[in-house]
Amino acid sequence: MAEHTSDADRVVVALGGNALVEADSSWTYEDQLAVLEETATELAGLLEAGTDLVLVHGNGPQVGNRLLEQEDAETPRLPLDVLVAGTQAEIGYPLGQALESAASGATVATVLTRIVVDPEDSAFEEPTKPVGPFYDEETAASKPFETRRTGKGERPYRRVVPSPEPLEVVERETIGRLLEREDAVICAGGGGVPVSRGDALEGVEAVVDKDYTARLLGTELEADTLLFLTDVEYAYADYGGPDQRPLREVAVDELRTRLENDEFAPGSMGPKVRACCQFLERGGDRAVITTPGRLEAALAGETGTRVRP
Template structure:
């Protein structure tokens, strides 16, 4: 049994700033669950979010004289940072030593996402700073009022340059941590060039699951289930559900864009491509969800 697990950014930090200490605390909860899967014969590929960590680096650049690094380089930095923490935590739970791999996600420069950049990144900006910026910005409503944020495109990945290497390692019994933050966004023609974008981790995870012939796709986030009517008086957890019914919920707008929507969409893409099952659950319910006793289970 091969399982690809996405540790969402919220599962790693739960509203915090993404400090090393905070991530270690969350990983101490997550990795025993992953160890339980490994003990039952699951070969593991683990991806992770990096939003708070990239945000901290962008704020650092804005507030100091730190030399500016492009977004693709920051994604690579945080992949290595978080990857080493996940590997160390996994090594305390698994018999086989895990490896971390910086992963590059090829995007199409003609993707429609580049026509309407919508992914907010970096610090809050005042109106004057936003007007003078040499990058696109967008107004954002916060508890403190209206602010501005830099926005970048969030295209779907077309290819992962390291998928073949990941598959070979997993075939040999080595757990792999990769695809962090959706992967380093690049264009890949005559040469490989970094792209100012953020690739959605959920779609990268789904692509990895297909390209490594996984049986199960597991999305770990900060809620126990996907919900209908989330944050309303009619809120209802979705438990066992068919892909067809989940697609109806998705098309009806049940899931928030940028949050649960891409997770559900990626799960359905995986099942459409021949995957056996997809699961959405919280960091504490991983093993129980795989056993059929927790989470949202789509088949």
């Protein structure tokens, strides 16, 4: 474990899709850059306050685009772990540039990050994570990989891949040394490049959930705060129901009970809530869920879902 020896607060931030590109945009590079610059502006205050900052980001749209390009252009197929590695640079480079521009004097390192998973993880027996293009039934059946109906309409099928639990951050010591040098670190993009341990590290065709990787990093780096920036200001009790209400300050025991009662959607808020619980149960000080534009207020205890031990 990389020991936290400085007096500065250490914050691990998981950036959701809306912190990278707006859902209703045209998804051009310019669109993505504009959103990254907005997010960087919100994060700049943490860097200027001397916070040890670690950023983990998603990569779903970017990997999806790479998979679509491979099919449309009939280019040589690259395995999923290689595509994840590529998007770490694709997103990490402009995000780092934006952070250094927004926070005076900041230095930002982007680290290509591998995550060890267990090849015997039950996730490999039943892949559930949809990635890449949509297909009609006939096209889906012809693909050399596993597909599953994941939606409605004329093209409801997508490729599905395993999403195993992250066990170890291979570059954790490097990340820790960068933090002690007072660099901000962007790492484990897309949840990290999944690898398995044998005689050597070997890439795995899978997708690791970035929220669980952010939790693992938070624990291994002895972070004080785990912060999830997503598209809603709070996690909600009875979300979408007649008694929907925001969860503001909540104890980890209550949140764990709500999680076990299936109150949070497994594909969206569920992983964030579970990661919050795990972080607090393993010694973290606080976990927060909110939007990029409300992060300062949430860290000040004024908004967002704040989870305490």
